[in-house]
Amino acid sequence: MSTVIATDPGAGHLAPPAHRTITMAHGGGGRAMRDLVADLFLPAFDNPALAVLEDQAQLDPGGLAVPGARLAFTTDGFVVRPLVFPGGDIGKLAVCGTVNDLAVGGATPLALSCAVVIEEGFDLVLLAGIVASMRAAAAEAGVSIVTGDTKVVERGAADGLFITTAGVGVVAPGVALSAAAARPGDAVLVNGPLGDHGATILVARGDLALETELQSDCRPLNGLMQALLRAAPGTRCARDATRGGVAAVLNEIAGSASVGIRLVEETVPVRPAVRGVCEILGLDPLHLANEGTAVAIVPADEAGAALAAWRAHPYGAGARIIGSVAEAPRGRVTLRTSLGGERLLDLPLGDPLPRIC
Amino acid sequence: MSTVIATDPGAGHLAPPAHRTITMAHGGGGRAMRDLVADLFLPAFDNPALAVLEDQAQLDPGGLAVPGARLAFTTDGFVVRPLVFPGGDIGKLAVCGTVNDLAVGGATPLALSCAVVIEEGFDLVLLAGIVASMRAAAAEAGVSIVTGDTKVVERGAADGLFITTAGVGVVAPGVALSAAAARPGDAVLVNGPLGDHGATILVARGDLALETELQSDCRPLNGLMQALLRAAPGTRCARDATRGGVAAVLNEIAGSASVGIRLVEETVPVRPAVRGVCEILGLDPLHLANEGTAVAIVPADEAGAALAAWRAHPYGAGARIIGSVAEAPRGRVTLRTSLGGERLLDLPLGDPLPRIC
Known part of the structure; x- marks a missing residue:
């Protein structure tokens, strides 16, 4: 989580945020971004690694310490249109897509990252819904979103919202799908x-x-x-x-x-x-x-x-x-x-x- | 690398590709995307984990197998304008930004991912230059780009090129910066x-x-x-x-x-x-x-x-x-x-x- 800071992540909640739409300041690395992250992303993705708020999450390597285990690593960008559709939305897709890329390699997902590019003027209630959807999908998959990044671009420079997730997982010794x-x-x-x-x-x-x-x-x-x-x-x-x-x-x-x-x-x-x-x-x-x-x-x-x-x-x-x-x-x-x-x-x-x- | 396929990655090279600009087909998961990846990304990022072309890279966990070592994980999206500037470009930035987020946590970078969102009509020679720049920065940092994803959006739906990198690293036992x-x-x-x-x-x-x-x-x-x-x-x-x-x-x-x-x-x-x-x-x-x-x-x-x-x-x-x-x-x-x-x-x-x- 690059330059994302929050003095009191616990104060946030998922109620519709006070600001109604995303402004350029929400991506600027200052107070507005800190508040967006603290009010919207941190409470949704709540977990000990994320709460530390350093520039990177640090995780127990779990099964990676077992001799012969391998680290699986994957990424996917999501640009789906429309953002919300029957059966899901871009947030659910972004979590499931990366979990599935790990899973089909025989890996047990360990953690996900989430980087968003948001167009200025994007509706904050819609964003909160998409983030809640990521949380639900991650909970179902039994994986945490431990690190993230928020960028905002001017109106017209992106189509609403793009989400890129990456994932790390553990491949147990002896599993070698190819x-x-x-x-x-x-x-x-x-x-x-x-x-x-x-x-x-x-x-x-x-x-x-x-x-x-x-x-x-x-x-x-x-x-x-x-x-x-x-x-x-x-x-x-x-x-x-x-x-x-x-x-x-x-x-x-x-x-x-x-x-x-x-x-x-x-x-x-x-x-x-x-x-x-x-x-x-x-x-x-x-x-x-x-x-x-x-x-x-x-x-x-x-x-x-x-x-x-x-x-x-x-x-x-x-x-x-x-x-x-x-x-x-x-x-x-x-x-x-x-x-x-x-x-x-x-x-x-x-x-x-x-x-x- | 989600649904990226190439039957002969070795055949690619970094010479300016035959097509002059990105088309929607380059992001579609079919032959055009396979060729783009095989001709442009794979030769630039050449490494054994990437060459496997599964949906995820699998890596030797290296220092993670040492008792007390931790896994560091971070991500950053890059939307810089202009794409090329004195001293660098969006590609160099995308590699250095993620390497640096790992480094300041005391982690030794292990591998990077690279997900791109490209606007239809983007110049392929410019893209090849940016990819070469990522390769050079990764080589300097001593880290490999082991997995990636390519999405293309219509003209006007993104501003040229956005790159999201994620990185994994190893924090040695006893290192605990906070x-x-x-x-x-x-x-x-x-x-x-x-x-x-x-x-x-x-x-x-x-x-x-x-x-x-x-x-x-x-x-x-x-x-x-x-x-x-x-x-x-x-x-x-x-x-x-x-x-x-x-x-x-x-x-x-x-x-x-x-x-x-x-x-x-x-x-x-x-x-x-x-x-x-x-x-x-x-x-x-x-x-x-x-x-x-x-x-x-x-x-x-x-x-x-x-x-x-x-x-x-x-x-x-x-x-x-x-x-x-x-x-x-x-x-x-x-x-x-x-x-x-x-x-x-x-x-x-x-x-x-x-x-x-």
């Missing part, structure tokens, strides 16, 4: 329906004049990943299927391991509403972003245990085996369609939706 | 002239129609901090005097330790050109931002050794003792002026300059 480890015969699992986040954002932007019950799948996956690793310790790798969707992560895995990945279309779970949105726009649900959907590559002999473990978890009730790893076509992903044909499932050039996360 | 530890009698040290960064940015914006030889002091302070801790192991605390300047960090320390801090104006090092800029604008050099200037609070009996250690370091040649800690006035900073008077040195409401870092 995309390059996928082998012919392995099963390809997903923990639930694809494309909910992408389709929700699309509908939330209002360009389609559609009403759906769709919600983003935004959620922390660390519990689900721990359940997978207990049930299927031979798991090769897992990925959080965000931008570019399941197609992007499977192409990545096929490339890294120099294997083919063959999906069976009728086993790929997609909600009817997502399928409807995709049909209207000519999109493929396998290209849509997810924010709480993992893909795992599991040896065939552990696939049943993995599937059962996911189905027993609240975030894995819709888990399916959607395909398998093959020798060929090397570096490619194919989809056997319901009509019996087979087509190449390529990486999109870009996400069909900008600013999806 | 602002609350300052005690009456301690000396207040700075490693060189104040306000160079703030004044340089002000002049670089061109509003003053001034020409100066001023350069930002932007530089990594981890070497300087290690030298201080060796020479003066009783050091109470140190701070990187960024937004709000030396006045802000000293007010913070005075508040945390419930002590007074008394500065002697004629001992405060300020370059004539910085003093000139401040006189024109009615600013106080003690309120101007620095990006490579540390304040340290050191027990009186170690102050001589600390000063000598800093003066022997390339980034401490201009080090001075600028004041001392006193019983009173509690929580306040005062300045004895050259004319013999004494005035309160308050925290500014905000930085006099928005977007200084």
Whole structure:
């Protein structure tokens, strides 16, 4: 937390702050910023490491002191539009995204950082809501936000609010997930329906004049990943299927391991509403972003245990085996369609939706 | 590195990329983003942890396995305008700022992350230059950039480029710097002239129609901090005097330790050109931002050794003792002026300059 100071963090509370909008002074390193941090961020993220208010958080390394343990480290920037959408907001997304990047590597999240860039004039009650949402997501994931930074830019120099989180975690000795480890015969699992986040954002932007019950799948996956690793310790790798969707992560895995990945279309779970949105726009649900959907590559002999473990978890009730790893076509992903044909499932050039996360 | 994929990172190079500007596709998670990362970021930040291209970097915990060691974690967002200025650019700033936040806590930097938000239409040659600058600063600090994220927003939704870095480091057993530890009698040290960064940015914006030889002091302070801790192991605390300047960090320390801090104006090092800029604008050099200037609070009996250690370091040649800690006035900073008077040195409401870092 760079140059963030507060003489009495305990005095803050989450009630709507007295100032109604963000001013340039809130990012200036002086009294206004100190008060913003003390009134809004510190009480929400309350934890001993953050309360120290030095330029950096200092943490007990916990499991890192165990011989053979490794430190996992990741970051993600969030620029999603709109900031609030069914099933979440940019704050929930910023916490879940970074927790999930740690989790799919087999890491137990240890702590998060949070850096915000706020546009002058931003509504402080909306900001407080987004910060409360970060707190709730962090609490669910069992992780603390221990350090942060606040920058304010002039009206027109940013689109409301951007949040960048980083996360550190501990990878236990013996856990070594890697995309390059996928082998012919392995099963390809997903923990639930694809494309909910992408389709929700699309509908939330209002360009389609559609009403759906769709919600983003935004959620922390660390519990689900721990359940997978207990049930299927031979798991090769897992990925959080965000931008570019399941197609992007499977192409990545096929490339890294120099294997083919063959999906069976009728086993790929997609909600009817997502399928409807995709049909209207000519999109493929396998290209849509997810924010709480993992893909795992599991040896065939552990696939049943993995599937059962996911189905027993609240975030894995819709888990399916959607395909398998093959020798060929090397570096490619194919989809056997319901009509019996087979087509190449390529990486999109870009996400069909900008600013999806 | 979230959903960043590259089948052949070795194929990249730092030559100006084929595309001339950033497009929305460069942030979409597909082929365009993969190519941008492979051609521009990976070769610049080249290191084994980054080359793995999983969703998170995994690192040997190094000194964290030593009993009593702690993990330091910090983040900073950078929105400086202009992006390039005498003595540095946003890339150098983003690396040095996070290295310095770790260093002033007594931590040895272990690794950095880098998340960028880029405006559509941004010049790719300029981006490559900024990335090269990050590489150079990281090399100087002896730290690797091991994970990252790339987001692109539409033209007008951001001002060119924002960079958020986070950093992890190791605090050796026995090192426990804390602002609350300052005690009456301690000396207040700075490693060189104040306000160079703030004044340089002000002049670089061109509003003053001034020409100066001023350069930002932007530089990594981890070497300087290690030298201080060796020479003066009783050091109470140190701070990187960024937004709000030396006045802000000293007010913070005075508040945390419930002590007074008394500065002697004629001992405060300020370059004539910085003093000139401040006189024109009615600013106080003690309120101007620095990006490579540390304040340290050191027990009186170690102050001589600390000063000598800093003066022997390339980034401490201009080090001075600028004041001392006193019983009173509690929580306040005062300045004895050259004319013999004494005035309160308050925290500014905000930085006099928005977007200084």
